[in-house]
Amino acid sequence: MREITADIAVVGGGPAGMSAALRACGLGAKTVLIERDAALGGILNQCVHDGFGLLRFKKQMSGSQYAQQFADAVYESSASVMTETTVLKLIPGECGSKAQSRQGLYTTGEKTGGALIRAGAVILAMGCRERPRQQAGIVGSRPAGVLTAGAVQKYINVEGYLPGRKAVILGSGDIGLIMARRMTLEGIDVAGVYEIMPSPGGLRRNVAQCLDDYDIPLRLSSTVTEVHGKKRVEGVTVADVDAARHPIPGTEVFVPCDLLVLSVGLIPENELSRDAGIEMDPVTGGPVLDNFMMASVPGFFAAGNVSAVFDLVDYVSDTGEAAAEGACRFLGGEALPEYVTVRAGDDVSFVLPGKIRRDLPSSALYMRVKRTIENAVLEILADGKPVYEKKHPIVTPPEMVTARFHESAGSGVPDAGGLTVRILGD
Amino acid sequence: MKKFTCIVCPISCSLAVQAEGGGDITVTGSKCDRGKAYAKDEYLAPKRVITTTVKIDGADIALLPVIGTAPVPKELLRTCLRHLYGIKVTAPVRMGDVIERDILGSGVDIVAARSAVIKKG
Numbered sequence: 191m192r193e194i195t196a197d198i199a200v201v202g203g204g205p206a207g208m209s210a211a212l213r214a215c216g217l218g219a220k221t222v223l224i225e226r227d228a229a230l231g232g233i234l235n236q237c238v239h240d241g242f243g244l245l246r247f248k249k250q251m252s253g254s255q256y257a258q259q260f261a262d263a264v265y266e267s268s269a270s271v272m273t274e275t276t277v278l279k280l281i282p283g284e285c286g287s288k289a290q291s292r293q294g295l296y297t298t299g300e301k302t303g304g305a306l307i308r309a310g311a312v313i314l315a316m317g318c319r320e321r322p323r324q325q326a327g328i329v330g331s332r333p334a335g336v337l338t339a340g341a342v343q344k345y346i347n348v349e350g351y352l353p354g355r356k357a358v359i360l361g362s363g364d365i366g367l368i369m370a371r372r373m374t375l376e377g378i379d380v381a382g383v384y385e386i387m388p389s390p391g392g393l394r395r396n397v398a399q400c401l402d403d404y405d406i407p408l409r410l411s412s413t414v415t416e417v418h419g420k421k422r423v424e425g426v427t428v429a430d431v432d433a434a435r436h437p438i439p440g441t442e443v444f445v446p447c448d449l450l451v452l453s454v455g456l457i458p459e460n461e462l463s464r465d466a467g468i469e470m471d472p473v474t475g476g477p478v479l480d481n482f483m484m485a486s487v488p489g490f491f492a493a494g495n496v497s498a499v500f501d502l503v504d505y506v507s508d509t510g511e512a513a514a515e516g517a518c519r520f521l522g523g524e525a526l527p528e529y530v531t532v533r534a535g536d537d538v539s540f541v542l543p544g545k546i547r548r549d550l551p552s553s554a555l556y557m558r559v560k561r562t563i564e565n566a567v568l569e570i571l572a573d574g575k576p577v578y579e580k581k582h583p584i585v586t587p588p589e590m591v592t593a594r595f596h597e598s599a600g601s602g603v604p605d606a607g608g609l610t611v612r613i614l615g616d
Numbered sequence: 617m618k619k620f621t622c623i624v625c626p627i628s629c630s631l632a633v634q635a636e637g638g639g640d641i642t643v644t645g646s647k648c649d650r651g652k653a654y655a656k657d658e659y660l661a662p663k664r665v666i667t668t669t670v671k672i673d674g675a676d677i678a679l680l681p682v683i684g685t686a687p688v689p690k691e692l693l694r695t696c697l698r699h700l701y702g703i704k705v706t707a708p709v710r711m712g713d714v715i716e717r718d719i720l721g722s723g724v725d726i727v728a729a730r731s732a733v734i735k736k737g
């Protein structure tokens with residue numbers, strides 16, 4: 191088997207992997223970027239809509255533009271790029287003397303053949319995948335015409351094929367909302383979006399510009415209870431749900447359609463990480479990380495949607511850069527400072543990273559809140575004492591909240607007390 | 617007063633537009649000036665950015681994503697899209713290449729939103 195050696199191997203060529211590879215090259219590391227698709231760009235290649243890059247580039251770009259900009263830079267950099275190559279297995283090396291330890295990656299690809307890549311550090315950037323039908327809890331037959339929103343996006347935007355004539359969307363996640371508009375503009379009649387929760391799963395801007403703009407009804411606290419049709423979907427039964435999310439008898443309505451689009455959430459793609467013995471966080475669905483984006487297995491880093499589902503690509507790119515900086519520090523053999531644990535407090539469902547190494551100039555914290563709160567205050571407590579405070583006019587569950595936190599404020603905090611991030615209402 | 621959700625970036629600020637006497641408009645709730653400009657436009661003459669795909673021949677991809685260089689009036693959106701369905705380009709294309717200049721006289725150019733190389737073999 192062919193062997194390739196590098197300082198840093200990056201798994202996945204989406205925005206997270208591309209920015210990690212670019213920063214790693216910039217810091218002088220010999221870098222290899224492995225992507226199973228023919229092109230770099232990841233999920234962005236099917237995002238033809240705009241709304242990307244405003245934070246980073248201060249302009250409105252479409253997903254494909256954002257991806258192309260990074261892909262061009264990667265091909266101009268010293269990174270060696272292996273496309274149409276899949277990483278099959280990760281073999282964490284022996285970590286006797288850290289800098290020398292070599293991690294193994296078994297890869298396969300039609301063009302690149304089977305290869306063993308040996309690298310000092312690995313950056314995981316595999317992104318996420320959509321929750322399948324089983325997790326939507328629908329009963330009934332299994333006819334053709336039940337697709338995830340991402341699959342519909344790929345059919346329409348990449349392959350140029352319309353997968354139906356009349357659609358019902360289950361779930362109001364962002365991809366579902368974006369696809370409601372896209373399908374409408376492509377001539378597919380969208381009967382409505384049904385959301386089991388009492389508030390939309392996606393960003394408010396997407397409800398405004400994708401549904402309201404086109405008078406597509408959004409029905410909150412409702413769900414699809416049954417799919418009808420033998421060979422092909424002929425319709426669905428929808429019903430309102432009670433506070434416990436159980437369908438309310440007597441509210442069922444039959445909606446004719448030939449396409450049921452599922453937009454019921456994303457899960458980080460971590461089979462490789464789990465198999466490598468990396469500790470996972472049950473809430474984020476990604477590895478437990480420190481602010482170098484390093485996982486529990488030394489030398490393994492994670493960035494982007496593989497670490498937690500991000501709604502903003504700008505943040506995804508930031509995490510890629512942070513992971514590359516962490517990986518280079520690790521390769522330099524620098525002893526890593528001790529960490530303090532960061533806990534999710536009141537109204538916060540998770541904070542990424544969950545650990546902060548001490549004595550760093552500053553580090554970004556990403557979090558999701560549990561409910562919508564207006565005039566919110568984000569507070570960080572060190573061993574119970576407030577050390578950081580930031581006002582937010584509004585925080586909502588679909589929108590990640592960030593804080594740039596100077597750990598010096600909490601230096602000397604005993605890990606037992608740790609840091610707690612909480613959101614206070616007015 | 618009219619309320620809008622800002623769609624310029626995913627922060628989705630809640631904007632409120634107040635028309636004052638003398639044609640002045642004040643916008644509250646925006647985190648940045650782009651939001652202010654959006655709310656004014658949305659109040660006076662709503663606009664949207666065109667994003668779609670056009671057919672491409674001889675490329676490594678089947679469809680070429682395209683984007684408008686500026687927003688067009690909302691009511692022109694569908695006509696522009698219909699016009700773009702009829703267009704076919706040929707590889708190679710560089711991101712930023714103009715696909716349709718001044719689409720339907722709107723003053724907005726439609727440009728390639730990614731590059732496409734000639735298909736090998």
Ligand SMILES: Cc1cc2nc3c(=O)[nH]c(=O)nc-3n(C[C@H](O)[C@H](O)[C@H](O)COP(=O)(O)OP(=O)(O)OC[C@H]3O[C@@H](n4cnc5c(N)ncnc54)[C@H](O)[C@@H]3O)c2cc1C
Nearest residue numbers: 202204205206226232233241276277316317494495502503
């Ligand atoms: C429909 C949709 C709309 C969005 N809208 C916006 C928006 O308006 N604004 C915004 O800022 N953000 C938006 N986002 C979010 C943002 O685009 C994503 O968070 C971001 O693209 C994730 O990047 P990533 O690199 O982590 O993952 P991905 O883009 O998923 O990339 C992962 C890559 O890893 C590769 N890979 C996986 N496993 C392997 C393996 N074993 N071997 C080799 N390669 C592998 C995959 O092929 C893929 O290319 C949207 C996302 C979606 C899906």
Ligand code: SF4
Nearest residue numbers: 622624625628629651
């Ligand atoms: S006002 Fe500015 S920050 Fe707020 S959503 Fe609009 S563009 Fe984003």
